[in-house]
Amino acid sequence: MQNPYLPYPVRIDDITVEAEDKSLKTFKFVFLNDGDEDKFAYKAGQFAELSIPGKGEIPIGIASSPVESGFVSFTVNRAGVVTTHLHNMKVGDIMGLRGPLGNWYPWEHLEGKNVLIVGGGFAFTTLRSSIVYMLDPANRPKFGNIDVVYGARSPGMLLYKDELVTWEKRDDINMHITVDATDDPDWKYNVGFVPPITEQKAPQGGDDTYAIVCGPPIMIKFTQPVLEKLGYAHDHIIMSLENRMKCGFGMCGRCGIGKELVCKDGPVFTLDQINKTPREY
Amino acid sequence: MAGKAASPSVNSFKAVKVNAMTLVTIDKKSWAAGLTTAADAYGLFGPVKEKDYHQFKALEKGEMPDLNMVNTRLSPKSLLFPQSEEMLEYSLDESREDHHIMKEVARDDSPRAIIGIRPCDAKATLLVKLNFDTPDVKDPYWLNAYEATTFIGMACDTPLSTCFCTTAGCGPYHEEGLDMLVMDQGEAYLAKILTEKGKAFADAAGWKAPSEDAAAFDAGKKAAEGRIVSSVKTDNLADTDLLELHAAPFWDDVAFACLNCGTCTFSCPTCWCFDIQDEVHGKAGVRMKNWDSCMFPIFTVHTTGHNPRDTKTQRVRQRFMHKLKYFVDKYDAGIMCVGCGRCVRQCPVNIDIRRVCELMNSFKPEDTCAVQG
Numbered sequence: 084m085q086n087p088y089l090p091y092p093v094r095i096d097d098i099t100v101e102a103e104d105k106s107l108k109t110f111k112f113v114f115l116n117d118g119d120e121d122k123f124a125y126k127a128g129q130f131a132e133l134s135i136p137g138k139g140e141i142p143i144g145i146a147s148s149p150v151e152s153g154f155v156s157f158t159v160n161r162a163g164v165v166t167t168h169l170h171n172m173k174v175g176d177i178m179g180l181r182g183p184l185g186n187w188y189p190w191e192h193l194e195g196k197n198v199l200i201v202g203g204g205f206a207f208t209t210l211r212s213s214i215v216y217m218l219d220p221a222n223r224p225k226f227g228n229i230d231v232v233y234g235a236r237s238p239g240m241l242l243y244k245d246e247l248v249t250w251e252k253r254d255d256i257n258m259h260i261t262v263d264a265t266d267d268p269d270w271k272y273n274v275g276f277v278p279p280i281t282e283q284k285a286p287q288g289g290d291d292t293y294a295i296v297c298g299p300p301i302m303i304k305f306t307q308p309v310l311e312k313l314g315y316a317h318d319h320i321i322m323s324l325e326n327r328m329k330c331g332f333g334m335c336g337r338c339g340i341g342k343e344l345v346c347k348d349g350p351v352f353t354l355d356q357i358n359k360t361p362r363e364y
Numbered sequence: 365m366a367g368k369a370a371s372p373s374v375n376s377f378k379a380v381k382v383n384a385m386t387l388v389t390i391d392k393k394s395w396a397a398g399l400t401t402a403a404d405a406y407g408l409f410g411p412v413k414e415k416d417y418h419q420f421k422a423l424e425k426g427e428m429p430d431l432n433m434v435n436t437r438l439s440p441k442s443l444l445f446p447q448s449e450e451m452l453e454y455s456l457d458e459s460r461e462d463h464h465i466m467k468e469v470a471r472d473d474s475p476r477a478i479i480g481i482r483p484c485d486a487k488a489t490l491l492v493k494l495n496f497d498t499p500d501v502k503d504p505y506w507l508n509a510y511e512a513t514t515f516i517g518m519a520c521d522t523p524l525s526t527c528f529c530t531t532a533g534c535g536p537y538h539e540e541g542l543d544m545l546v547m548d549q550g551e552a553y554l555a556k557i558l559t560e561k562g563k564a565f566a567d568a569a570g571w572k573a574p575s576e577d578a579a580a581f582d583a584g585k586k587a588a589e590g591r592i593v594s595s596v597k598t599d600n601l602a603d604t605d606l607l608e609l610h611a612a613p614f615w616d617d618v619a620f621a622c623l624n625c626g627t628c629t630f631s632c633p634t635c636w637c638f639d640i641q642d643e644v645h646g647k648a649g650v651r652m653k654n655w656d657s658c659m660f661p662i663f664t665v666h667t668t669g670h671n672p673r674d675t676k677t678q679r680v681r682q683r684f685m686h687k688l689k690y691f692v693d694k695y696d697a698g699i700m701c702v703g704c705g706r707c708v709r710q711c712p713v714n715i716d717i718r719r720v721c722e723l724m725n726s727f728k729p730e731d732t733c734a735v736q737g
């Protein structure tokens with residue numbers, strides 16, 4: 084019987100400071116044991132427990148993409164005991180990784196459809212995984228138009244800047260990057276919160292167009308009416324929820340939102356599904 | 365990451381049944397001698413009186429379970445799901461090759477038998493199994509302990525006024541979850557062997573004097589069921605809208621006196637929620653599984669400080685909605701309660717699940733102007 088509590092041993096291979104306030108770092112892990120990477124096969128939208136012996140575990144969305152191999156990466160906000168410890172760890176340190184956990188964005192269902200991605204702040208991680216997945220040459224023909232609205236507080240708080248610049252130059256993805264405010268005279272992208280930029284730039288909703296929305300609660304709150312106005316039905320709005328978790332596979336009981344568990348039945352739900360829960364998240 | 369092993373349907377509670385129901389009679393001397401013999405092959409657990417209350421404990425060689433009790437203060441769920449259990453171990457000593465690599469702790473999953481478990485607690489074990497033994501993921505700590513255990517049940521002839529098992533999917537002679545059901549006939553015990561595991565235990569104990577007295581079980585069952593004086597109605601729970609129940613007007617009233625002490629969840633044989641914590645002594649660390657409770661604010665609080673169940677009412681509602689609605693909807697296996705009455709007897713402010721169940725079961729959404737959410 085496989086022990087779902089037992090993490091795969093991994094080594095920190097690289098650490099990138101992502102944000103100007105140093106609150107966000109991307110950790111690239113490699114598996115210590117042959118074969119573990121294959122067992123960790125995941126899909127964009129899933130998460131894993133980063134497991135630090137002596138400190139505990141933290142559930143984090145997977146930022147690397149299934150089309151990338153040789154490593155798995157996570158962008159982590161320094162917030163509590165485990166993430167603060169992780170931020171102080173260094174390349175070469177050994178820890179654990181448990182997963183992949185939860186469901187994923189409904190890729191099979193999204194094939195042949197237009198995809199609008201709306202992201203804010205450091206919730207952009209699994210969205211990055213998704214974009215890299217869709218832009219992979221083998222996958223890009225499977226999807227229609229791809230639009231991305233991504234906002235952060237300031238230019239220095241945007242994640243994955245090199246990739247953003249690359250995607251901005253491509254003609255098979257429409258990037259709408261925005262910041263809340265900036266005093267940079269050379270800033271050539273949008274200025275404004277995510278909801279109004281979505282209203283101006285995002286395509287109209289319809290049967291063949293789905294929105295994947297991931298961001299802080301305040302962004303989600305004001306983006307929902309915008310998407311409704313643009314014609315997105317609730318079963319065409321896909322969201323990823325967060326709750327306090329421990330096991331990550333549906334047994335420890337704390338992440339329930341009614342009869343659904345965020346870790347096992349989610350974290351990805353359509354707004355239509357979320358409307359049927361007591362929304363205890 | 366889970367193995368896709370075949371799993372039982374949620375409704376198939378029955379273990380391997382023996383072909384024909386086997387009854388054996390065990391005089392009380394043979395009972396003691398049989399348990400002593402069986403202890404060579406099984407670790408034995410049973411109710412033992414400690415100070416004022418009975419508790420399930422490992423029995424010393426020759427020690428007999430005290431069956432002169434109605435039920436233990438805490439349920440025997442801890443024998444499969446300890447209040448605190450080591451799962452993984454590791455070393456933080458960087459001079460060691462395997463430092464920071466987590467490993468399973470050594471475990472003893474040799475055969476054991478619980479002697480004198482009540483039918484309600486045995487049924488509760490099967491409800492907990494729905495959580496720990498799922499099609500996708502299996503908890504090896506719980507499941508290995510479960511598979512190693514033989515459940516020797518004691519029929520319940522003296523139920524308490526707080527017992528309501530007969531309307532909670534169970535009963536004083538209920539057999540689900542048991543490998544052997546024993547009834548006390550005064551001079552002797554009459555035992556019904558229900559599974560291969562039960563037969564193996566009877567063989568190990570040398571209990572083989574056959575009996576044809578099936579009528580005694582039927583009579584005992586009828587009499588015992590007649591002594592159950594309290595009940596719940598659950599017939600409307602499945603059909604009542606989940607969000608309407610969640611928004612029902614009675615939750616503040618139900619929760620008013622609650623102290624969020626967690627006694628209900630810790631004494632409940634079906635409550636399974638747990639926490640995972642690391643403990644380090646020097647350079648040696650273990651990762652533990654500890655009982656947790658939906659009554660505690662920290663159970664759900666986010667690192668940001670946001671708490672989806674921030675108020676007492678939200679937490680009390682979660683406990684009752686989980687047991688009497690979410691579980692009902694999710695598993696189609698009745699309520700997540702076996703009517704043992706522990707939470708009713710031990711709640712310091714007399715919150716009574718029977719009353720809450722009545723409020724929920726009789727709730728008519730159209731009577732209110734409840735606003736969703």
